[in-house]
Amino acid sequence: MLQFFEQARKHLENDAIVHDGVIYKYEQLIATSQKYSGILLNGSSDLNEARVAFMVHPGFDYVKILWSIWLSGGVAVPLCITHPLPSLEYVLDDTQSSLLVISKEFKEVLATYLQTANIRVIVIEDVNEERIAFPASLPQIEKQRNALILYTSGTTNKPKGVVTTHINIEAQISTLIHAWEWTSNDRITCVLPLHHVHGIINVVGCSLWAGATCYFTAGFSPKLIFNLIEQGKLNVFMAVPTIYYKLIAYIETLTMDEQNTLRECLKKFRLMVCGSAALPVTVMDKWAHISGHLLLERYGMTELGMAISNPYHGDRKAGYVGIPLPGVQIMLADENYVQVVDQIPGEILVKGDNVFKEYWQRPEATQATFTKDGWFKTGDIAVIENGYYRIMGRQSVDIIKSGGYKISALEIEEVLRTNEMIHDCAVVGIDDDEWGELIVAAIVLKDAFSNDFNEKKLSDWIVNYIASYKKPRRYLVMNDLPRNAMGKVVKNDIKKMFVLK
């Protein structure tokens, strides 16, 4: 029996999920997931690692589908609910998903795909749960089997599927349960998208493993979050730095009385965590002033879950991500993968059961990302100072973190180059207080458009091909891109030009 399910069975009477004010107990979540497994299995005894893509809003439906995929032996492929069709098709094709579970509202965006694809489609609203019987039996799943594929942007233009096994997921969750002292009395709200580890593992995975309650609101909204907080419903909160930035901005619009009421409610929290991108010290300080809480910053990655964390009880140091989590081995290494000594910066290498298995059907990329001794190379540079890790940046200028999302500059450039106006381009991330990095693009126009550049037209066009959070927010039209003696575009020069602009 998979551990997540055994855990849930310990808390049958507890509230598992509260979604739109409706309470779902663990007992109901278990029963519904089992019934749905029967639908997915459709008479077979085991999905045998078939990829099951699903496109469902965060909430009870999302969790029941995820669990039913795991119970029936499938590999879960959560689709981003805001991606345009080309990005969705890419994931569906790359994973060769043979089953797709969707909410009715996503039929429209997928319409052209559904017309021709050879895939079994289940529309949640068309299923009458009352009339489904429990499956006669469910398969025995060995923990080394594949469980999840999440897509991550990297230094290649197309996102790669990160495959994690049940062993990996159990390790990623259990280390956080231990380190952050989760209990069945905890209550958290999920404000993050559920196609990335922050939401899937840290928020939903940990809360349901602990027998705690996970509240879902409709997307990210400071007003809805503060409503829940004021009702005293929550005691744990986790988000990316941009969300804390936005919450602070919202609080600053409230009256002093409203701020004081909120402050009293925030003081009752036991834990507030921040990660997925560097937490600016200014945000940490402002949040401490507002809430009385020193945010716990941690470091993670799609390929690892969480790896390094400030302590729950000890000193939480601003600007530092803490120390390795239990069960996670970390080494800082030079360019030859030899360990560096304290206070010398090095690339973060990671080993442990939390580390993913492989990039889906990319053996060369998988091999390249591990050293010959089996360390996973993160591409992030850190230094240890007084026992605490400080993240100094990334090796690649082509990886951008904006709003907590990892975005490949190369992917955006490839799309931009297909636009009729563009001859050449270079995408970079520039520092931004709110978004961490803001995506911007230097472009060289084709002669025919040199007097006729329409930024809005380009901006409206690009969201047909990439998610809106990947859209460049500013453009700089240039005659030529700056290049070095080898002919390679000097992206750091482009960054400086945007800052000076």
Ligand code: MLC
């Ligand atoms: C959106 N907008 C942006 C933007 N994203 N502007 C600049 N840069 C960006 N990156 C603009 C939109 O165009 C829109 O403006 C307005 O902001 C609102 O858009 P939205 O889509 O409604 O945004 P919002 O819901 O406010 O989203 C902000 C957010 C979101 C912070 C909630 O970005 C988010 O959920 N981020 C978390 C991603 C995440 O889970 N990362 C974890 C990866 S795992 P207009 O003018 O068009 O209306 C990982 C490992 C680890 O990293 O360690 O955890």
Ligand code: AMP
């Ligand atoms: P993703 O691939 O979306 O999972 O993003 C992982 C990347 O986010 C890491 O490789 C880091 O570059 C970055 N990251 C995560 N947490 C932090 C943090 N606390 N500080 C700085 N960078 C972080």
